[in-house]
Amino acid sequence: MAAYLVSVLNGLAMGSLLFAIALGLSLVFGMMDVLNLAHGAIYLAGAYLAVALLPGDDVGMGTFVLAVLAAAAVGAILGGVLAGLTRATPGHLDQALLTLGVSLVVAELLSVAFGEEVHAIAAPAPFDGGVPVLGETYPAYRLLVIGFGAVLAVAVYLLIERSRFGSLIRATVADRAMVSALGINTGLVLTGVFAAGAALAAAGGVLAGPILGAQPGLDEKVLLLALVVVVIGGLGSVRGALLGAVLIGQVQALGTSLLPEYASFLIFVAMALVLLLRPAGLLPPRTAVRT
Amino acid sequence: MTDVLTVRELRAGYAGTTVLDGVDLTVPANGVVALLGRNGAGKTTLIHTIMGLLRPYSGSVRLGDREIAGAAAHTVARSGVAIVPQGRRVFAPLTVEENLRIAAGRGHQAWTVERIYQLMPHLAERRANRGDQLSGGEQQMLAIGRALLRAPRLLLLDEPSDGLAPAVVDHVADLLEGLRGEGIAALLVEQDLHLAFRLADEVAVMQKGQIVHRSSTSEFRADRARAHALLGVG
Ligand SMILES: Nc1ncnc2c1ncn2[C@@H]1O[C@H](COP(=O)(O)OP(=O)(O)OP(=O)(O)O)[C@@H](O)[C@H]1O
Ligand SMILES: [Mg+2]
Numbered sequence: 001m002a003a004y005l006v007s008v009l010n011g012l013a014m015g016s017l018l019f020a021i022a023l024g025l026s027l028v029f030g031m032m033d034v035l036n037l038a039h040g041a042i043y044l045a046g047a048y049l050a051v052a053l054l055p056g057d058d059v060g061m062g063t064f065v066l067a068v069l070a071a072a073a074v075g076a077i078l079g080g081v082l083a084g085l086t087r088a089t090p091g092h093l094d095q096a097l098l099t100l101g102v103s104l105v106v107a108e109l110l111s112v113a114f115g116e117e118v119h120a121i122a123a124p125a126p127f128d129g130g131v132p133v134l135g136e137t138y139p140a141y142r143l144l145v146i147g148f149g150a151v152l153a154v155a156v157y158l159l160i161e162r163s164r165f166g167s168l169i170r171a172t173v174a175d176r177a178m179v180s181a182l183g184i185n186t187g188l189v190l191t192g193v194f195a196a197g198a199a200l201a202a203a204g205g206v207l208a209g210p211i212l213g214a215q216p217g218l219d220e221k222v223l224l225l226a227l228v229v230v231v232i233g234g235l236g237s238v239r240g241a242l243l244g245a246v247l248i249g250q251v252q253a254l255g256t257s258l259l260p261e262y263a264s265f266l267i268f269v270a271m272a273l274v275l276l277l278r279p280a281g282l283l284p285p286r287t288a289v290r291t
Numbered sequence: 292m293t294d295v296l297t298v299r300e301l302r303a304g305y306a307g308t309t310v311l312d313g314v315d316l317t318v319p320a321n322g323v324v325a326l327l328g329r330n331g332a333g334k335t336t337l338i339h340t341i342m343g344l345l346r347p348y349s350g351s352v353r354l355g356d357r358e359i360a361g362a363a364a365h366t367v368a369r370s371g372v373a374i375v376p377q378g379r380r381v382f383a384p385l386t387v388e389e390n391l392r393i394a395a396g397r398g399h400q401a402w403t404v405e406r407i408y409q410l411m412p413h414l415a416e417r418r419a420n421r422g423d424q425l426s427g428g429e430q431q432m433l434a435i436g437r438a439l440l441r442a443p444r445l446l447l448l449d450e451p452s453d454g455l456a457p458a459v460v461d462h463v464a465d466l467l468e469g470l471r472g473e474g475i476a477a478l479l480v481e482q483d484l485h486l487a488f489r490l491a492d493e494v495a496v497m498q499k500g501q502i503v504h505r506s507s508t509s510e511f512r513a514d515r516a517r518a519h520a521l522l523g524v525g
Binding site: 164167168170171173174175177178179180181182183184185186285286 | 342343344363364365367368369373374376380382383384385389390392393394396421423437441
């Protein structure tokens with residue numbers, strides 16, 4: 001029972017991180033049909049920023065929050081630049097190749113700067129210990145991450161479903177040309193979403209730091225997981241990204257505790273199953289209108 | 292009378308193909324011009340090119356004395372052009388209210404969401420419903436309301452009667468007729484000739500990407516044989 005709960009909690013923590021990371025990927029794809037393959041590299045840049053800014057251990061909460069904000073700022077800048085570059089590039093294939101190129105360059109620069117070794121990142125002070133959960137000790141930091149995920153989900157829900165900017169985003173996913181015909185510069189909306197999504201991914205790199213650390217190749221793993229989340233949830237769908245992230249978090253945690261050798265295999269089985277049963281994903285955005 | 296829209300020698304198409312093959316067309320200020328023509332003649336392509344949704348190969352589109360050919364759609368929209376597109380294209384995941392609010396920028400005092408609701412009380416009742424929960428007629432009303440909120444000088448209407456029941460078409464026609472006197476010029480693409488004749492002062496006929504006929508509505512109606520030859524109906 002306790003082992004099961006630990007697995008569920010691990011899954012929720014992973015799901016929270018995946019939601020933060022996958023959200024931007026999904027919205028950018030939904031709005032401009034561009035798979036931002038640099039998304040994982042932006043995440044990794046955030047993780048290495050934590051390595052650079054945080055002392056080895058004894059990290060205070062204030063310092064940690066500063067690192068998260070700094071990563072978000074760097075992510076937003078990277079995202080803004082990527083948005084500009086992709087918008088200046090006609091053709092979806094060229095756009096995808098461009099983001100792939102940016103991703104390779106960023107990853108290479110990071111491994112030149114930080115080396116090939118695995119960097120551990122300490123959890124911030126009041127959350128660096130364990131708390132008793134059903135007689136076992138569970139890392140407090142992961143509970144913090146779950147709390148962050150819940151707050152993020154509510155905040156994103158309010159932004160997307162209740163604000164004017166949110167309705168602009170949903171409308172742009174549904175019919176970008178009609179939004180621009182209403183006098184709205186969809187390029188600006190797009191740049192904003194691109195930057196915000198990249199900010200979340202980079203902040204996610206810091207937040208995931210105490211769990212996943214920082215090392216070369218992590219960018220690709222995270223990008224792949226985020227892609228699976230987006231495909232399972234439905235491209236361009238916020239609710240889909242949340243559901244997909246929670247699902248993949250659970251599958252991964254269960255897989256790691258039950259069948260460690262097949263954990264990543266299980267994730268692709270889950271994706272294949274969803275695609276077989278619901279090719280558009282579990283919660284695709286509504287775009288078509290019956291006429 | 293000055294023209295609000297002047298199209299000259301306009302060429303456009305998709306991926307190198309030519310659909311608009313030198314279109315010349317004017318719409319007088321406050322006037323309504325019906326654009327008729329068979330399926331595939333290029334009417335929607337012309338509407339989209341004027342709106343800036345499709346970049347022309349060459350030619351000129353002037354709004355008043357401002358050149359807008361090749362400008363982005365949001366720039367064209369801000370110059371005072373609004374579109375009620377073929378197929379309506381209301382935003383499916385947005386509520387009626389959100390569909391309208393998104394169009395209601397700041398500073399368009401002439402048209403407010405409240406005024407749209409007064410004009411279309413039925414939409415007010417449905418304000419919390421999503422775009423994809425509306426009937427075809429309701430969607431058409433919403434598409435018209437959304438365009439009006441832009442307070443346009445020129446309204447591009449692409450087959451507003453398409454797919455609607457006759458009673459609903461009458462309702463849409465009443466609504467559009469009620470807009471006379473608002474200072475809005477319109478280019479109206481319409482297959483329903485009764486509707487086109489009721490609303491338009493002038494008729495332009497498009498064939499294979501060119502305007503092949505232009506006359507007043509009454510003159511066009513008087514010559515049934517010519518109308519038949521041009522449109523294959525009547
Ligand atoms: N997106 C597109 N890509 C390629 N070709 C297109 C596209 N849209 C229209 N066409 C072609 O352009 C030509 C003109 O189409 P258009 O939609 O402008 O005609 P229309 O007069 O509006 O017809 P309808 O009365 O059926 O709406 C047609 O041959 C059509 O197949
Ligand atoms: Mg058409």
